[in-house]
Amino acid sequence: MKTVKNGKxxxxxxxxxxxYEQLFEKFGTSQRGLDDEExxxxxxxxxxxxxxxKHRQAVILQILSKFVHPLVIVLLIIAGFSxxxxxxxxxxxxxxxxxxxxxxxxxxxxxxxxxxxxxSEMVRTTATVYRNGKPKEITIREIVPGxxxxxxxxxxxxxxxxxxxxxxxxxxxxxxxxxxxxxxKVPESVSAQKRSPVDLIxxxxxxxxxxxxxxxxxxxxxxxxxxxxxxxxKLATITVASSFxxxxxxxxxxxxxxxxxxxxxxxxxxxxxxxxxxxxLLFSLSVAxxxxxxxxxxxxxxxxxxxxxxxxxxxxxxxxxxAIQNFGAMDVLCTDKTGTLTLDKIMxxxxxxxxxxxxxxxxxxxxxxxxxxxxxxNILDRAILKYEKIMVKQYKKIDEVPxxxxxxxxxxxxxxxxxxxxxxxxxxxEIYKRCSKFVIDGELLDLDAGNxxxxxLKKEYSNLSAEGFRVLAIAYKDFDQAKEKYTKEDEQGLxxxxxxxxxxxPKPSAKRTIETLKSLGIDFKVLTGDNELVTKxxxxxxxxxxxxxxxxxxxxxxxxIQLRExxxxxxxxxxxxxxxxxxxxxxxxDNKHIVGYLGDGxxxxxxxxxxxxxxxxxxxxxxxxxxxxxxxxxxSLLGLVDGVIEGRKTFGNILKYIKMGAxxxxxNMFSMTGASLFLPFLPMLPIQILLNNLFYDISQIAIxxxxxxKEYLIKxxxxxxxxxxxxxxxxxxxxxxxxxxxxxxxxFVFHAEQPLFNTGxxxxxxxxxxxxxxIIRTGKIPFIESKPSQFLLFTSIYxxxxxxxxxxxxxxxxxxxxxxxxxxxxxxxxxxTTYLLMVQFVKAWFIKRYGYE
Numbered sequence: 001m002k003t004v005k006n007g008k009x010x011x012x013x014x015x016x017x018x019x020y021e022q023l024f025e026k027f028g029t030s031q032r033g034l035d036d037e038e039x040x041x042x043x044x045x046x047x048x049x050x051x052x053x054k055h056r057q058a059v060i061l062q063i064l065s066k067f068v069h070p071l072v073i074v075l076l077i078i079a080g081f082s083x084x085x086x087x088x089x090x091x092x093x094x095x096x097x098x099x100x101x102x103x104x105x106x107x108x109x110x111x112x113x114x115x116x117x118x119x120s121e122m123v124r125t126t127a128t129v130y131r132n133g134k135p136k137e138i139t140i141r142e143i144v145p146g147x148x149x150x151x152x153x154x155x156x157x158x159x160x161x162x163x164x165x166x167x168x169x170x171x172x173x174x175x176x177x178x179x180x181x182x183x184x185k186v187p188e189s190v191s192a193q194k195r196s197p198v199d200l201i202x203x204x205x206x207x208x209x210x211x212x213x214x215x216x217x218x219x220x221x222x223x224x225x226x227x228x229x230x231x232x233x234k235l236a237t238i239t240v241a242s243s244f245x246x247x248x249x250x251x252x253x254x255x256x257x258x259x260x261x262x263x264x265x266x267x268x269x270x271x272x273x274x275x276x277x278x279x280x281l282l283f284s285l286s287v288a289x290x291x292x293x294x295x296x297x298x299x300x301x302x303x304x305x306x307x308x309x310x311x312x313x314x315x316x317x318x319x320x321x322x323a324i325q326n327f328g329a330m331d332v333l334c335t336d337k338t339g340t341l342t343l344d345k346i347m348x349x350x351x352x353x354x355x356x357x358x359x360x361x362x363x364x365x366x367x368x369x370x371x372x373x374x375x376x377x378n379i380l381d382r383a384i385l386k387y388e389k390i391m392v393k394q395y396k397k398i399d400e401v402p403x404x405x406x407x408x409x410x411x412x413x414x415x416x417x418x419x420x421x422x423x424x425x426x427x428x429x430e431i432y433k434r435c436s437k438f439v440i441d442g443e444l445l446d447l448d449a450g451n452x453x454x455x456x457l458k459k460e461y462s463n464l465s466a467e468g469f470r471v472l473a474i475a476y477k478d479f480d481q482a483k484e485k486y487t488k489e490d491e492q493g494l495x496x497x498x499x500x501x502x503x504x505x506p507k508p509s510a511k512r513t514i515e516t517l518k519s520l521g522i523d524f525k526v527l528t529g530d531n532e533l534v535t536k537x538x539x540x541x542x543x544x545x546x547x548x549x550x551x552x553x554x555x556x557x558x559x560x561i562q563l564r565e566x567x568x569x570x571x572x573x574x575x576x577x578x579x580x581x582x583x584x585x586x587x588x589x590d591n592k593h594i595v596g597y598l599g600d601g602x603x604x605x606x607x608x609x610x611x612x613x614x615x616x617x618x619x620x621x622x623x624x625x626x627x628x629x630x631x632x633x634x635x636s637l638l639g640l641v642d643g644v645i646e647g648r649k650t651f652g653n654i655l656k657y658i659k660m661g662a663x664x665x666x667x668n669m670f671s672m673t674g675a676s677l678f679l680p681f682l683p684m685l686p687i688q689i690l691l692n693n694l695f696y697d698i699s700q701i702a703i704x705x706x707x708x709x710k711e712y713l714i715k716x717x718x719x720x721x722x723x724x725x726x727x728x729x730x731x732x733x734x735x736x737x738x739x740x741x742x743x744x745x746x747x748f749v750f751h752a753e754q755p756l757f758n759t760g761x762x763x764x765x766x767x768x769x770x771x772x773x774x775i776i777r778t779g780k781i782p783f784i785e786s787k788p789s790q791f792l793l794f795t796s797i798y799x800x801x802x803x804x805x806x807x808x809x810x811x812x813x814x815x816x817x818x819x820x821x822x823x824x825x826x827x828x829x830x831x832x833t834t835y836l837l838m839v840q841f842v843k844a845w846f847i848k849r850y851g852y853e
Contacts, residue, residue: 015162015220016200017189023162023218027146031164031216033130034146042144049143049159049222062110066102069297070252074259078285085278093690097697101298127158143219151215157204160226161217163187168213168403170378171204174338176227176603177529181346181470181504182211182379212378245322247719248300251658254721255665262669263288269676279682286686287672299657299700306704307650314642315633323629325654326613328647329594331716333517333640334585334607336599337528337538340617340637342504344600346379348387349469350501354438354457356464362498364390365474369425372397372412380472383502399486413486420479424491428461431473431496438496447496461499468537469501503537510542513637520644521715526572527581529603535574544571552576555583563587581607594718598640600624615640645713652708652717655724657700660776662728664696664769667735674736675743675761681754683743685816688762692803699770699799702792709778709786712852723850730846731776731839735768738835745827755818759807760828762817766803767832770796775839779852782840 015023024030028038066072075098082091126137128150135150140158143149149161151169163169163185170182183201190202204217206228223229267284271277304321311318318324338344350356351363367390370381396415401422403410409426424431438447438457447454464471475494483490514524524544528535532551539546548570555576558566567587576584581597585607588595597604597611600620608614608627616628625631632639675683684692742764746752752760773796778786804825807817 014191016203017191019189020164023164027218027220029146029148029218031130031148032133033148034144035132038146039131039142039144042146043142046144047223048141050141059110063102063106066106066297067098069102070249070256072098072102072297074256074288078288081285082282085282087282087686089687093687093694097694101296127155128152143222145219145222147219149217149219151204151210151217153210153212153214155210157206157208157210159206159219160221160228161204161219163202163204163215163217166213166215168378169215170211170213171208172211173205173208174344174601176205176208176601181502185215247721248296250719250721251662251724252296254725255662258666259288259669262673266669266673266676269673270682273676274680282686283682286689287669296658296661299703300654302701303650303654303704307646311630311643311646314639314646316639316643317631317633318629319631320629323613324643324647325651326594326647327596327615327630327643328645328649328651329716329718330596330613330644331521331718332523332525332588332593333596333598334525334527334581334588334611335597336601336604337526337530337535338504339600339620340598341510341526341538341542342506344504346383346470346502347505348383348500349503349505350464351498352501353498354440354460354496356460356499359498362474362500363388364392365423365476365497366425366472366500368392368395368414369410369412369423369474372414373400373402373410380470380502384500398482399484401486401488401491407488407491409491411486411488411491413490416478420482422477422479422486422490422494424475424494425472425500428458428471428473428499431475431494432458434491435475435494435496436492437494444495457496464499464501466533467501468534469503471499471501474498474500504534506538506541507637509636509638513640514542514544516638516641517644520641520713522644525567525570525584526574527576527584527597527607528572528574529576530574532574535572539572547571549574552580555580560587560590564590567591578603578606582610585610594716615643648713648717649708650704652712653703653706655717656706656773656777657703658724659727659731660700660769660773662724663731663776664735664772666728666732668739668765668769670733670736671739671743671765674740679743679747679757681757684758684761684765687815688758688817691815692762692766695766695799695803696770699796700773702789702795703773703777705789705791706777707787707789709780711779726850727846731842734838734842735772735835738768738831738838739765742831745831749827750821750824755816756820759817760820760824763804763807763820764828764831767800767828768835770800771832771836772839775836775843779843779847 015026018026034042067076075094079091079094079098082088082094127140127143128135128137129143130136130148130150131138140156143159147159149158151157151166157171165187166185169185171185172182185204186201188202190200203220204215206221206226221229263284266287267280270280270283274280301321304318304324307324308318308321311324335341351359351366353359353362363384366384367388370384371392372395373381398413398415398420400413401411403426407426408430409424411422411424413420413422415421424434432454435447437444438453439445445453447457461471461473474497476497477490477494479490517524526535526539526544529552532549536546536549548566549572550566550570551573552575554566555563555573563583564587567584568591573580573584581604585595585597589612595611596613596615597607598615599605599608600617601624604616604624605627608616608624613630614628615630615632616624618625618631618633620628620631630643672683739761742761743757746757746760750756750760773792774782774788777788777792780786782788806812806815807819812818
């Protein structure tokens with residue numbers, strides 16, 4: 001046995017093609033299994049049998065990571081300067097803003113992560129192995145290469161293993177390959193040349209499960225060296241920045257660039273004009289805080305958290321908060337087939353005669369065969385017995401001929417009105433070999449192996465297969481003379497009765513979900529490991545318009561550039577490997593799409609990780625749930641639609657704060673620059689700027705409670721920083737126009753000294769930038785066509801009222817405020833009203849020209 005360290009196992013021999021003797025020799029084992037001492041040595045050498053998992057940070061590190069955000073860092077630097085120059089109140093205000101933002105963001109994400117952890121359901125954690133010649137139940141993580149493992153129906157396969165003996169062993173590999181139907185495993189040696197590992201019929205892979213039968217296997221790979229482990233190793237090292245993360249970062253750095261330029265300009269103007277470097281520096285730092293959307297992390301976290309709570313009520317669990325926006329922004333949803341579009345539950349769909357006409361006698365014969373067989377009933381037998389309850393006890397069982405791999409059929413013999421009748425069920429190609437006649441409309445007709453009739457019968461079978469059905473043939477024969485014992489030699493001269501066809505049916509909600517998603521502007525693509533025929537059948541059943549079809553071979557043979565073109569015109573991809581699914585998603589990303597992926601198997605994990613939003617279901621394998629951002633608790637796919645709508649609402653509310661904050665702050669800072677040029681004193685004290693910003697930010701906490709216009713929800717809206725920049729540059733200067741109007745009135749009409757000037761502009765600035773939310777929150781006419789939430793009304797009016805009364809209470813003097821003359825409030829009302837009307841007019845023009853993002 002050849003090994004390398006760190007648990008990685010490589011073998012220089014063909015473990016699928018070698019004999020038992022070679023296998024035992026290579027692994028230093030026997031049918032008695034390993035002894036305890038050897039197990040300990042191998043655990044030391046290979047490590048525990050468990051997949052790679054992403055390390056979860058300690059709580060304190062999670063909190064600290066929230067401080068590593070450009071906006072938070074800017075605030076902390078500003079606070080440090082304020083402390084250094086003795087402005088303790090200013091520093092405390094800035095630090096308070098930073099800490100509120102950080103801790104609210106952490107708490108919301110921590111809660112979401114904790115709820116997701118509760119969902120993790122452990123798969124079977126023990127297996128039966130032979131140690132010291134005796135069977136022993138051990139934890140899966142203690143299994144080592146060379147262990148002999150017993151397999152029974154219902155078991156999870158605990159490691160990659162070569163089958164050395166089995167009986168009717170059927171294994172569900174859907175989580176690895178995406179194929180709906182179980183695969184029969186055999187103990188014989190097979191060639192592994194030019195075959196994918198998961199296609200080896202004598203090897204069982206970790207993460208798959210035993211559907212029926214029994215088996216015995218030798219463990220050949222454990223932990224990270226298994227097919228399962230290789231995928232988990234890659235996933236544990238992948239960190240993908242989603243479109244939401246990229247959008248937030250782009251906006252953040254846009255604001256930091258604007259802030260840097262304006263702050264340096266304002267500092268230079270005030271220093272050279274007034275000559276006081278400390279005063280100029282403190283003022284420019286306060287301006288920096290005013291321009292910084294410091295509550296962005298908090299507002300984002302609150303909006304996302306509200307979305308997560310709303311989705312949880314609809315049985316959709318959000319593991320990663322940022323995924324909510326991606327959910328709403330996605331314009332392409334890719335999905336696996338088995339277990340997502342389908343029920344992952346094989347059902348009998350057709351029972352028909354040889355010309356595909358429904359025939360109840362075919363169902364009766366199939367039912368008798370499955371009912372009376374004494375071997376382990378596989379998934380197809382259970383589907384037949386579940387289809388319809390038929391009373392068959394009047395048919396006394398005489399004997400049976402069990403299933404074996406070489407014949408690919410099984411038979412039962414019954415007493416049918418005094419005559420013995422053998423009923424066979426099996427692979428059509430094997431049944432054909434044993435038939436001499438066929439029945440149609442009650443008439444017996446001859447069937448010769450080389451005639452055209454057989455070709456026509458095979459054509460009917462092929463037609464059923466082409467529709468995606470798994471087909472078994474039903475045949476029978478009556479015996480003139482009864483026998484006590486029947487054998488496979490009696491399975492000759494049969495009469496072909498008809499066919500039974502099985503399918504993993506689509507979920508009832510799949511068709512409606514696809515139609516609704518299409519109406520929401522989301523393109524739907526299927527990425528599956530299953531074969532082309534089954535995939536096309538299911539896509540037809542769910543009403544998917546297949547514009548193009550491609551296979552894993554085509555994906556593998558395409559360059560990155562060719563693949564980008566292929567994904568544009570292809571709706572369905574079949575026989576894809578996990579890495580090929582990932583490549584398709586990368587190609588869609590390269591084409592500027594926001595991609596969601598829905599899957600539930602091990603083979604879906606890389607795609608779930610790579611997509612902007614990975615979606616899984618509660619009964620998915622652990623690695624799929626761990627890789628996903630969102631988990632659907634319902635079997636219905638309609639939770640997808642709810643999630644998309646909630647995601648768009650969430651992003652719409654986040655964008656309200658961003659557009660308002662960017663435009664208002666930019667306008668105010670532009671006003672600061674102009675005022676600094678012409679006034680002999682500071683237009684607003686640093687502490688007043690910080691207080692203004694705090695009041696304004698508190699008023700926006702209610703944005704997550706606001707409704708979003710229905711028109712906004714009908715299409716996907718990815719991040720568009722260019723649009724935000726245009727909005728800021730168009731709407732922002734409007735507030736500056738009214739700021740300058742305020743300056744002129746205060747200076748020329750009221751002949752205001754610095755205290756009155758500071759107070760007057762503080763009130764006008766607070767009112768305009770707080771109340772403009774009513775205009776910016778909707779593309780319609782506010783209050784008339786679109787009403788804000790009551791909570792938003794309360795917070796904005798409350799903070800404006802608090803600001804208006806501040807100059808009249810004792811606390812106001814600590815911030816440098818004085819009481820304005822009563823006539824000023826009439827002027828203020830006129831300025832604010834005119835400003836809001838002007839913004840509404842310009843906003844309507846802007847939306848007409850650039851659209852409503």
